Amino acid sequence: MTVLFASDLDQTLIYSCNSMGMDITEEELVEVERYEGKPLSFMTKKSQSALWNIGDSTFFLPVTTRTQAQYERVTGIFEGQQPPRFAVISNGAVILENGQPIKEWSDQIRQTCIDRKTVINELLPEIERHFSEDWVVKVREADDWFVYLIIDRARFPEDKLDFYTTTFKKLGWGLSLQGRKLYFMPESITKAGAMEYIKKRIGASYVVAAGDSLLDLDLLESADYGMLASHGEAAKNAAPTSAHIRKTENYGIKAGEEILARVAEISLQRQ
Ligand SMILES: [Mg+2]
Secondary structure (H helix, E strand, C coil): CCEEEEECCECCCEECCCCCCCCCCHHHEEEEEEECCEEEEEEEHHHHHHHHCCCCCEEEEEECCCCHHHHHCCHHHCCCCCCCCEEEEHHHCEEEECCEECHHHHHHHHHHHHHCCCCHHHHHHHHHHHCCCCCEEEEEEECCCEEEEEECCCCCCHHHHHHHHHHHHCCCEEEEEECCEEEEEECCCCHHHHHHHHHHHHCCCEEEEEECCHHHHHHHHHCCEEEECCCCHHHHCCCCCCCCEEECCCCCHHHHHHHHHHHHHHHHHCC
């Protein structure tokens, strides 16, 4: 029986210095991503070893909102030179197979976005209308799929987030606030959709999913067993989740360790 372990990366399996928490010593850490010559993301050595030795019957699928270039920097999630066979990037708009985007998949997503008018050109004027405030540091476009604002969290009016969420939902965009980034994601770009495609491709019979943000919730809902990192946006959100989704007991990088320990257990049970 093949188990599919479909997991978000940032703040689920890998952590920056700011997000890892205090409960950790330098000796426990291993660098998994380097950017402009500097270490950027980490796992614990225990986590990395658990991920590398996940077992032959469990298939690891990274499922991230990172773009291809951002994903390719995270070399510490696999051992040696062989990255995972598949990776879901750009929140599900792109699936990499042996490092190459599957064209038919993205073409179909693109067409749906065009049909629903959830394309960046339609979104940008709305963003300008609502976000002229001084807390918007930058507006970034991710490979023509979605938009995120780099914001000044100290000045960001958290009490207006519900209003923004409702306003943009009417236009077909989902919002997700993660650290200094406020994402605007077309509702037809989902992690769950891409995961289901891979599930069929590899013939998996059981799916374990892990994540931390609102963009991960559809992935966890579609899985047989879901783990939600307790420190994340989604766990703090009041939205109810199904009974097969558990919150981690730990926070920060130790939540990542807990998730991988649980995956190892499930993997053993289902062999
Ligand atoms: Mg995340």
